[in-house]
Amino acid sequence: xxxxxxxxxxxxxxxxxxxAAAARFAADGAEVxxxxxxxxxxxxxxxxxxxxVEGHVLDGTDPEQIAAFFAGHGPIDHLVLALSGSSGAGPLxxxxxxxxxxLAAGFAGKFWPFVRILQAALPTLRGDGSVTFVTAASxxxxxxxxxxxxxxxxxxxxxxxxxxxxLAPLRVNAVSPGVVDTPWWHGMPDDARATxxxxxxxxxxxxRVGRPSEIAAAIAMLAxxxxxxxxxxxxxxxxxxxxxx
Numbered sequence: 001x002x003x004x005x006x007x008x009x010x011x012x013x014x015x016x017x018x019x020a021a022a023a024r025f026a027a028d029g030a031e032v033x034x035x036x037x038x039x040x041x042x043x044x045x046x047x048x049x050x051x052x053v054e055g056h057v058l059d060g061t062d063p064e065q066i067a068a069f070f071a072g073h074g075p076i077d078h079l080v081l082a083l084s085g086s087s088g089a090g091p092l093x094x095x096x097x098x099x100x101x102x103l104a105a106g107f108a109g110k111f112w113p114f115v116r117i118l119q120a121a122l123p124t125l126r127g128d129g130s131v132t133f134v135t136a137a138s139x140x141x142x143x144x145x146x147x148x149x150x151x152x153x154x155x156x157x158x159x160x161x162x163x164x165x166x167l168a169p170l171r172v173n174a175v176s177p178g179v180v181d182t183p184w185w186h187g188m189p190d191d192a193r194a195t196x197x198x199x200x201x202x203x204x205x206x207x208r209v210g211r212p213s214e215i216a217a218a219i220a221m222l223a224x225x226x227x228x229x230x231x232x233x234x235x236x237x238x239x240x241x242x243x244x245x
Contacts, residue, residue: 001224004029006077008223011035011060011117014045016182017134018082020212021219025078026051028220033073035060060113066120074124078223081117082134084184085109088148095148103148111152115159125170130223133160133174134215137236140176157232164230171229173222178236180210205238 008025012018013034022034026049034049035058036042042055056073059065060083088095088106096102118131125131138146139153156174163172179200185193201208218235222228234240 001220002029003078003220003224006030007033007075008078008080009033009035009073009076009121010080010082011058011113012081012083012134014038014041016082016084016184017177017180017212017215017219018080019045019049020216021080021082021134022053023049023051024213024216024220025223026053030078035069060117061108063116063120066113066117070120070124075126076121076124077126077129079118079121079125079129079131080134080219080223081114081132083110083113084134086184086187088152089145090148091145092147103151106148106152107155111155114156118163122167122170128169128171128226130171130173130229131163131167132219132222133157133172134219135174135176135232137176137178137234137240141240160232161230168229171222171226173229174232175215175218175222176232176234176236177215178204178210178234178239180212180215182212200239203239204236205241208237210235210237 003025008030010018010022013022014036022032026032031052033054033056035056037059039057042057046053046055058069085106087109088103114133133156135153135156138149139157160172160174197209215235218233222233
């Protein structure tokens with residue numbers, strides 16, 4: 001699939017799925033802008049990705065920085081929102097539900113940035129271009145300790161179909177990954193992470209956890225297929241089938 005001559009912005013592109021998506025678009029000929037909060041991590045990601053890639057320091061939770069970014073970038077053919085956060089995970093009984101608590105922080109770190117960024121990007125997006133959310137299979141799974149993550153990602157996924165109609169012919173889709181071996185999991189001790197991955201692999205039809213490049217391929221497919229919109233695309237290795245949802 002060729003993206004030669006097209007401009008792609010990947011928000012949250014300094015590691016994991018976001019970086020893999022940026023690398024996929026760059027390899028397919030796109031001019032890519034990746035964003036991240038940390039200059040050193042951003043520069044390292046740009047060097048790893050190669051191709052026509054530019055890094056831009058941006059805090060996706062800051063409305064003023066978001067507005068300034070889109071005032072200086074455009075037109076944009078494809079926008080990928082791959083920002084993520086870990087807040088909001090844990091058993092409901094242990095979640096801090098205060099206005100500054102775990103669940104509020106989870107929404108502040110992912111849901112609100114996605115919505116604010118999309119709103120700010122609308123004037124610079126190509127009319128028949130695309131927006132792809134990177135959500136998570138936790139939105140529709142039933143694993144204990146993930147109700148907060150389900151709420152955050154489920155809220156984003158619920159917006160995809162109405163946005164696809166409201167913003168047409170701009171296409172709006174989401175990729176919903178299962179367990180993927182990315183730095184998102186590095187907060188777990190190595191042994192615990194390996195045990196968790198082994199357990200997920202055993203319960204998943206493909207027999208392993210995912211790779212960032214596989215999610216990136218799904219993102220590129222949705223961006224490049226002009227006849228797909230309003231879709232939440234599961235990329236879980238069949239884990240959703242194994243859990244019966």
